[in-house]
Amino acid sequence: MALIKSISGIRGTIGGKPGDTLSPLDVVRFTAAFGTWLTQQSDNRKVVIGRDGRISGELVQRLVVSTLNALGLDVVDLGLSTTPTVEMAVVFEKAAGGIILTASHNPKEWNALKLLNNQGEFISGEVGAKVLELAAQEDFVFAGVDQLGSYTTNDQLLQQHIDAVINYPLVDVAAIKKAKFNIVIDAINSTGAIAVPQLLKALGVKDFTVLNEEVNGKFAHNPEPLPENLLQLCNEVKKQNASMGIAVDPDVDRLCFVCEDGSLFGEEYTLVAVADYILSQRKGNTVSNMSSTRALKDVTLKHGGEYTPSAVGEVNVVNKMKAVNAVIGGEGNGGIIVPDLHYGRDALIGIALFLTHLAKQKKSVRQLRNTYPDYFMSKNKIELTPGFDLKNIFDHIQKKYKKHPINTEDGLKIEFETDWVHLRTSNTEPIIRIYAESNFETTASNIAQKLMQDIREAM
Helix, strand or coil: CCEEEECCEEEEECCCCECCECCHHHHHHHHHHHHHHHHHHCCCCEEEEEECCCCCHHHHHHHHHHHHHHCCCEEEEEEECCHHHHHHHHHHCCCCEEEEECCCCCCCCEEEEEEECCCCCECCHHHHHHHHHHHHHCCCCCCCHHHCCCEEECCCHHHHHHHHHHCCCCCCHHHHHHHCCEEEEECCCCCHHHHHHHHHHHCCCCEEEEECCCCCCCCCCCCCCCHHHCHHHHHHHHHHCCCEEEEECCCCCCEEEECCCCCECCCHHHHHHHHHHHHHHCCCEEEEECCCCCHHHHHHHHCCCCEEEECCCHHHHHHHHHHHCEEEEEECCCEEECCCCCCCECHHHHHHHHHHHHHHHCCCHHHHHCCCCCCEEEEEEEECCCCCCHHHHHHHHHHHCCCCCEECCCCEEEEECCEEEEEEECCCCCEEEEEEEECCHHHHHHHHHHHHHHHHHHC
16 A cells, blocks of 8 residues: 655555555645645635546545634535536636545546646646645644634536537537547546547537446556556447547546547557647647657657757646747646647647548548557666666666767656657656657667666666
8 A cells, every 4th residue: 555745746555554555634634734835825715626427435534624714714515527617617716726536547536636726737846845744744634613614516527528529710610510420438436437529518528438438446457558557448439339438547647549349548648639630720830748649749840839848747847838938738647738729738728629620621531640650669678776876877878879969857757869768766656767658669679678678787
């Protein structure tokens, strides 16, 4: 069992001893720390919360609400919701901040508190460190009985989010409706079963089927939308002769598609396709983290824009997007960030823009995928031994490949003409991740294996 404290929040498994898991005591402690930080920033006492469909969601929600109320904060509870909806609701409600109760793609025994500032964006590293400090010191003062906060619910904010999506200037509802798509959705027993059908109806899609639609948190398969977890969706798309399949993760901020023949569009290419459409309509720059496919750079250059890589992590992507004034960005895990809607990964705007692109292209999903370059990625990791010298390892690698372009913003990324490899340490495990990409699957694998050998030599 585990408890992981990070700058953006806290996540862990349910059940076990306090301090080792996401116990009720830990939920209260970290909620109180974040609530205390909010009270130090302004007189605004409103906080928005929402949760995904996890088994432990209601339990954690009650603890969070009571703790925030005890600090004198007024809670607006969205109930079952999505991460992007809570992010947008903070702005809609003019709240001081927000908390999303979700462990994203983690299995059912996990849950987490994800923390938002008054812009509906994940808190910065500096703020996260302050919250962790407050939690460690238990430096909070609860309100007297006459100053306790209020509790209200609002089940209209998902619709407000969907209204913002369908009214987004580059979403063409008429074109989507005319295309008469037949869609199969894998909602993985969480809030995608509520949000995605509601969105499709608003977009004029009448013919769709929802797999794993009961919102009970008993995930029918590993909830991360990876190829090995989407066999049911792929088979159902073929069986129904559907136009496509759509898969989201439990909190609906990651998105991937299945082609009409049951093959995978590729989660790395979700952002590529949406960026291709946006850049065809408005000129501008793009950003993705440096472990994402090179195909986004290719598409960006094709449209006359500039591509900039960022360090891994949504906060880092958002900061880089702001710095280069990007019109679209995200991560290769199927995370789409459309900045003039909001600075957060959002599967709902991703679906609307992808369907618009597909409808206007008058292509099948497979035909659309064939218009993009084929890159193959090899993802590996090496466990680090106790007492390892990470600086020595990276210095050794950097010296060995000094003739090649190297980016040191987040570990080491080495460019080899059209190929690349990215080495970085995990924030949560004693490992080095090694991601390599090439036009050829064997080349990507060989590059990764070579760098793993180099790392072992350095160790």
